[in-house]
Amino acid sequence: MTGIKKIRLKSSGAGSRRSNLLLLLLWLGPILFLSLFFFYPLVSILRTSFARAEGGVLSPFIEVLGSASHRSVLWFTIWQALLSTLLTLIVGLPGAYLLARFKFRGRSLLQALTGIPFVMPTLVVAAAFNALLGPHGWLNLGLMELFGLAAPPIRITNTLTAILLAHIFYNTTIVLRMVGDFWSHLDPRLSGASQVLGANRWRTLWHITLPMLMPAIITAALLVFIFDFTSFGVILILGGPGFATLEVEIFYQAISLFNLPVAAALSVLQLTCNLALTMAYSRLASRLSRPLEVRPRTYTQRRLTGSTTRWMAAIIIAVLLVLLIAPLAALATRSVTRLQPERGQQEAASRGLTFDFYRQLGVNPQQSLFYVKPTTAIGISLTYAAATVVLALLLGLPASWALARDRQALVSRLLDPLLMLPLGTSAVTLGLGFVVALGELPIDLRASPLLIPIAHTLVAFPFVVRSLTPALRSIRPRLRQAAAMLGASPRRTVRHIDLPLVGRAVLVAATFAFSISLGEFGATAVISRPEYPTVPVMIYRFLSQPGAMNYGQALALSTILMLVCGGGMLAIERFRIADVGEF
Amino acid sequence: MGLRIDQVTKAFGGTIALDGVSFEVESGEIVAVLGPSGCGKSTLLAVIAGLERPDTGDVAWNGETLLGTAPYLRGFGLMFQDYALFPHMNVFENIAFGLRMMGMDKSQVNARLEEVLDLVGLHGFEKRDISTLSGGEQQRVALARSLAPRPKLLMLDEPLGSLDRTLRERLLFELGEILRNLRQTAIYVTHDQEEAFAIADRVVVMNEGKVIQVGTPQAVYAQPTSLFVARFLGLDNLIRGVARIQDGATLIDTSLGSIRVDGQFEGELTVLIRPNAARLHAEGELLLKAQLLERSFRGTICRATFLIHGERLRFEFPSDVMLEEGKTLLLSLDPKSAVQVLR
Structure with a gap:
């Protein structure tokens, strides 16, 4: 007995050494990438900042933790993120159910439309919410017209409601896609079995479906929470001066007060919160996920039949339309409407439908050196987005494969939480870090056009890993063994079994990478070269200039961004290489 | 190869x-x-x-x-x-x-x-x-x-x-x-x-x-x-016995009586009695008084459970053999084909 045990330990030791080597190889690319473009700039800026602290490295931390206002910022950051995440799940899960289990006309369109908010730059979202709910928004204008009111009845600007609505607007698509895709492969017979065993629909949902969905749900919740936790633009623009998250405070300390030590201490605090959360998540996720019998969608999805089902679908779609699509629609209609008269024009002649804003985009009135045609900006944005998709998948596939293959291995356990750090890191801090650190490298990357897709990949890569890992983990080991028995080498097993089975998840990951790149503004604004602006940068240029014409052009360009993004997502949805995406 | x-x-x-x-x-x-x-x-x-x-x-x-x-x-x-x-x-x-x-x-x-x-x-x-x-x-x-x-x-x-x-x-x-x-x-x-x-x-x-x-x-x-x-294999007519050598042959004393078997055995052992080895005969080397407890029909055969000298044993018969539950019958076994010694 002991002899057998000894031998067993020895052989498994040799095996795990070999597989650790393989895992390390898979991790090599992601580690190099993160070290060079995340840890190095981050450490540089933190060191530079703390070097300025007069009372030593600890003093800014003592200052931050000792201050009641900083503590209340931390508290607000946490509870608004929790509340936002909860609300996003409540809105998103029924939608995920609808998209996962049913075939209906307009399904792809609904999925693409609900994905658009995710890419909208904060500035545009604020504009969209104002166009719908602001003092001069459609809703207030309509209500005032209808009831003959003198003042707008809905006041939503600078309230918590606006912040929560915007967070839901932004992040519901994460729940829809991640949970929806996972759900669409669950065998519906399992809930059938549960119902036959006497559980009603709700108990089936609670005891069978939700536990199986848990890995996907907590993944989506983690990502939503991190986005809400590090929320910057939404708080700054829609929340107004009364609200501040850690990220807003970092921005305020670093840019307005130039108090770099305190900003750095706050960044470290934010990073620590996210790291702790991610580590808790990793533990939970590996405990909850188990191999499942996956089914092709043709098998799991059915048509909408019966009046109850149709009503349910109608309500879910209506909620999604109101929360996610209405602000976008308001934005689009606003871009073709003139409300205020242009200078020197008659008011009567100026109200109504107009395409002036679009026409004006193609004109360069001030003969500006940095003028770029909208088509060129779209081209630039799409090129960056494509590069980000490729880069994020190249890094994300091996990393998630390593994570799914052996989650207990030391390499994976150490690296897993680190992957999420770029998402939870203050963009302001990291942006400054890029500026400080990347000039010191042998090749000055700050001037390279590659820098933008690299920065976008930092954000997209965790998304790719998070959407691929649950899918890869759910592949039954049996199928890989069956492939091996039929003569497939490990490499070909990945090609013919793993990849096709996670094809949908690869597409989801690609969509996220594409959307993140298309809509990213903060980092891009800091590092982009003026002659190659992306669409969000152009929008910002218009918004930062006064006048209804500039505002209108910003709305017009936002509408174009919306269409490009929707089109891009529909294209990815239809995209097929070999078996990928068929399943 | x-x-x-x-x-x-x-x-x-x-x-x-x-x-x-x-x-x-x-x-x-x-x-x-x-x-x-x-x-x-x-x-x-x-x-x-x-x-x-x-x-x-x-x-x-x-x-x-x-x-x-x-x-x-x-x-x-x-x-x-x-x-x-x-x-x-x-x-x-x-x-x-x-x-x-x-x-x-x-x-x-x-x-x-x-x-x-x-x-x-x-x-x-x-x-x-x-x-x-x-x-x-x-x-x-x-x-x-x-x-x-x-x-x-x-x-x-x-x-x-x-x-x-x-x-x-x-x-x-x-x-x-x-x-x-x-x-x-x-x-x-x-x-x-x-x-x-x-x-x-x-x-x-x-x-x-x-x-x-x-x-x-x-x-x-x-x-x-x-x-x-x-x-x-479903062979469950197993009874305990003690083997001894007498006149150069092996005899096993069981609750069914002494059974003569081929080969050399000694001490306590288990004897398997094949389920298809019983005949409804009144003569033979090993005659057993058996009370029929129950019978179940299995297509071409019929399986009957007997109480024999305090042991429950099961035997199979062609299903056209008429058996009445509760009756006591005489069964004969040929030790050569019916009995096997397990160690």
């Missing part, structure tokens, strides 16, 4: 799944590995396939060890208990997978698929989705998939386990015919003795990770060498 398994041991944590297992499979032979669930059958297949590495011992093909060879290079086929069909491929793609991995070109793949589909009777199913197939159809696809690359050795892990009885009997017959016509070297793992006896040239009986008995189905059934095998 063929497969040789030599002193294979495999433990998972503290539990020993295989404990010094040795046997051989000749080329063209069908060997059934028979045993209750949890006896290590599936681990044995995984070790032969290369999916698990044995802790000690050797697996060799034609005299050359396979331990350094990856599963996909061994050229063996394994039909999984739950079939493990690829859910993202249709019937054709599933069966063609192994051929594509061999690098066969399209026309060769198509030709081979025709043959294999003929073999398992699945013509017209090529484009069907796996999830639309019935259990029997999935079983055929799995068999076709593992046969298509012409594996040197085909392993079948409880291939008929989840099917209903009629389907199982029909497929068992067809499977045996297919394997024999191909002269396929095969290991057939099952917990069902009928399946094992029907399909195998030789049977390996396993329990708790050990090989208990190896032999042809007839030999194993006729001469189980241990209590475990007898019980596992």
